[in-house]
Amino acid sequence: MDNIQFKISLYRHIIVLLLCTFCIIPSLAQKATFSADEYNEALQEAHEKLLQNKDGANADYIPVLAEVPSDLFGISICTVDGEIYDIGDSEHRFSIQSISKVFTLAMVMQRLGINAIPDTIGVNATGRPFNSIVAIETQPDRPSNSCVNAGAIATTSLVEGNTYDEKWNNIISTFSKFAGRDLDVDQEVYESEAATNNRNRAIAHLLEAYGRMYYDPVEATDIYTKQCAISVNSHDLAVMSATLANGGVNPQTNEKIIDEKYLPHIMAVMCTAGLYDDSGLWLYYVGLPGKSGVGGGVIAVAPGRFGIAAFSPRLDVAGNSVRGVRAIIEVSRKLGVNLFTVK
Numbered sequence: 001m002d003n004i005q006f007k008i009s010l011y012r013h014i015i016v017l018l019l020c021t022f023c024i025i026p027s028l029a030q031k032a033t034f035s036a037d038e039y040n041e042a043l044q045e046a047h048e049k050l051l052q053n054k055d056g057a058n059a060d061y062i063p064v065l066a067e068v069p070s071d072l073f074g075i076s077i078c079t080v081d082g083e084i085y086d087i088g089d090s091e092h093r094f095s096i097q098s099i100s101k102v103f104t105l106a107m108v109m110q111r112l113g114i115n116a117i118p119d120t121i122g123v124n125a126t127g128r129p130f131n132s133i134v135a136i137e138t139q140p141d142r143p144s145n146s147c148v149n150a151g152a153i154a155t156t157s158l159v160e161g162n163t164y165d166e167k168w169n170n171i172i173s174t175f176s177k178f179a180g181r182d183l184d185v186d187q188e189v190y191e192s193e194a195a196t197n198n199r200n201r202a203i204a205h206l207l208e209a210y211g212r213m214y215y216d217p218v219e220a221t222d223i224y225t226k227q228c229a230i231s232v233n234s235h236d237l238a239v240m241s242a243t244l245a246n247g248g249v250n251p252q253t254n255e256k257i258i259d260e261k262y263l264p265h266i267m268a269v270m271c272t273a274g275l276y277d278d279s280g281l282w283l284y285y286v287g288l289p290g291k292s293g294v295g296g297g298v299i300a301v302a303p304g305r306f307g308i309a310a311f312s313p314r315l316d317v318a319g320n321s322v323r324g325v326r327a328i329i330e331v332s333r334k335l336g337v338n339l340f341t342v343k
């Protein structure tokens, strides 16, 4: 091969390599990032499509939740680069409720390690409503999963701290780091639930009887109730879930809150019971780890891409926000971020 031929062949190889790197291989894989227009369009379409949806009803077993205006509807996305996209009532504050369960799980996993969670709480799906007592009676690991009440109260009982105040201060300060601002409690929601939470107290006592409660059951239930009453908006929740999507580093403050190695395990627990007895249905349509709360919030994590949160108070029979779930289905479909997509 003379010098000219060698050079031509070399250039050909370089061109093929460049095409593969920048055109062919990326087009085969899912897109890692989206433009501002793509995010805004996905949010607008979902919001518009669901605005007229009036299905479901506010939670009323916590009396003040029944009084939240049912028509509120907001959606927010926070990318792993810290960009925020909001639509609708994204500034309206509501109680975090069960979405808090993900973040206390993160705290306890950080404290005790990956293997302690199956041993002390459990990671299996319950296939039962979030406040099921039958699940405790029938499942060998009792609390079963941090995403349902029994597992969540057990998880809160394992938060670092020797006293009520130490545990609570740890929770509120870590949640604030996840959100990137100082969060506080909606006192009215807390008092309303604390006055009516006999069922959760019963769950905590039952777990104690099975040796699966790791702190005083009455105090653990009260701390759990307070953590559920932390006041957030969809914007905050998008940042909190983006922190999970970003490997434990808040993409707005750049603060590292949890080690990256724990994220796959937290997300696995979210997949198994994040939407309670409808977790299978959720995963079937969304293909992302998610978590809902009876305050009307829902989050989903698109690992390495973004966190999304939707809020609307009307719930379906499983206790999941009707518009919130559907909005996330729409956005995740439009952007094509289902984790089970082959290419």
Ligand SMILES: NC(=O)CC[C@H](N)C(=O)O
Residues within 6 Å of the ligand: 097, 098, 099, 130, 131, 149, 193, 200, 225, 228, 292, 293, 294, 295, 319
């Ligand atoms: N699913 C939920 O959001 C339930 C949380 C609520 N605080 C309860 O324990 O009943």
